[in-house]
Amino acid sequence: MLNELERLRQEIDKCDEAIVKNFEKRMELVMEVLAYKKEKGLPVFHPGREQQVMDKVLASFSHTNLPEEIQQLYKEIMRISRKLQSKRLFPYSIALIGFMGTGKTTVAMDLSEKLEMEYVDVDILIQEKMEMTIGEIFENYGEGYFRKIEKDTIKELSQRNNIIISSGGGAVLDQENIINLKKNCKVVLLKAAAETIIKRIKGDNTRPLVKGKMHLEHIKDLLDQRKAAYHEAADIIIDTDDKIFDDISKEIVRELLLKYE
Numbered sequence: 001m002l003n004e005l006e007r008l009r010q011e012i013d014k015c016d017e018a019i020v021k022n023f024e025k026r027m028e029l030v031m032e033v034l035a036y037k038k039e040k041g042l043p044v045f046h047p048g049r050e051q052q053v054m055d056k057v058l059a060s061f062s063h064t065n066l067p068e069e070i071q072q073l074y075k076e077i078m079r080i081s082r083k084l085q086s087k088r089l090f091p092y093s094i095a096l097i098g099f100m101g102t103g104k105t106t107v108a109m110d111l112s113e114k115l116e117m118e119y120v121d122v123d124i125l126i127q128e129k130m131e132m133t134i135g136e137i138f139e140n141y142g143e144g145y146f147r148k149i150e151k152d153t154i155k156e157l158s159q160r161n162n163i164i165i166s167s168g169g170g171a172v173l174d175q176e177n178i179i180n181l182k183k184n185c186k187v188v189l190l191k192a193a194a195e196t197i198i199k200r201i202k203g204d205n206t207r208p209l210v211k212g213k214m215h216l217e218h219i220k221d222l223l224d225q226r227k228a229a230y231h232e233a234a235d236i237i238i239d240t241d242d243k244i245f246d247d248i249s250k251e252i253v254r255e256l257l258l259k260y261e
């Protein structure tokens with residue numbers, strides 16, 4: 001004879017079995033939708049769709065005692081779903097390169113949320129390692145020392161797959177960094193006009209290479225010196241002038257899928 005506790009546990013086991021079975025079924029269907037969209041050339045990510053699913057779930061379970069918990073569960077289900085799709089679509093890492101102020105750090109964060117892919121910013125990692133700001137590293141140890149840590153950090157990160165890396169604007173001036181990044185990454189160059197760049201970074205004095213020299217001629221000079229290196233390293237080039245982050249991220253996704261499918 002089963003006691004009451006054992007009986008309840010058996011009921012719970014049955015629920016778990018149904019949850020797992022349906023979860024697997026749901027994810028299989030998501031992958032079928034993905035394959036269909038790819039075949040028909042439809043946009044892969046449809047931001048409105050997640051809200052639709054959430055609204056539908058909440059409406060159809062309006063009698064639930066656990067509306068907040070259901071919402072939480074569905075958020076997680078959709079997060080997992082996005083991650084599975086991204087893994088299938090992008091079996092590589094994505095490295096963002098380009099001049100200061102082209103949006104590498106911010107776009108990496110936005111892409112990371114959209115693709116549910118981990119992102120690492122080389123400069124942020126360096127600052128954490130050194131417990132110092134980039135400005136302090138330049139001031140205390142000089143640019144050469146910063147470049148050495150930058151190179152070590154890129155080497156370390158380039159071993160990893162399925163992440164988004166935002167590099168600093170000077171990273172690709174060193175050939176070894178390009179070779180390392182290209183091991184596991186598709187390299188995306190973000191571009192912007194000097195006028196746009198200066199507008200974006202003029203209020204920010206965290207970049208030692210433009211500190212006290214925040215004028216158009218200096219930015220243009222630096223851009224000219226670096227242009228060839230950026231273009232040589234790039235697999236994909238995205239103009240960011242007059243574009244919002246959301247559109248830049250979507251363009252990156254579109255271009256990567258077009259080129260590497």
Ligand SMILES: Nc1ncnc2c1ncn2[C@@H]1O[C@H](COP(=O)(O)OP(=O)(O)O)[C@@H](O)[C@H]1O
Nearest residue numbers: 099100101102103104105106200240243244245
């Ligand atoms: N497309 C854009 N539209 C508006 N502001 C932008 C855009 N790209 C970057 N910015 C702004 O410019 C500044 C520098 O961006 P950041 O992501 O740090 O660039 P990077 O890492 O390439 O130096 C930030 O304040 C950011 O919000």
Ligand SMILES: O=C(O)C1=C[C@@H](OP(=O)(O)O)[C@@H](O)[C@H](O)C1
Nearest residue numbers: 099100101123168169170207208
């Ligand atoms: O262009 C460069 O040489 C640099 C760009 C900075 O990063 P962002 O491009 O993210 O601003 C940072 O790595 C450092 O100040 C040097």
Ligand SMILES: [Mg+2]
Nearest residue numbers: 104105167168
């Ligand atoms: Mg940055």
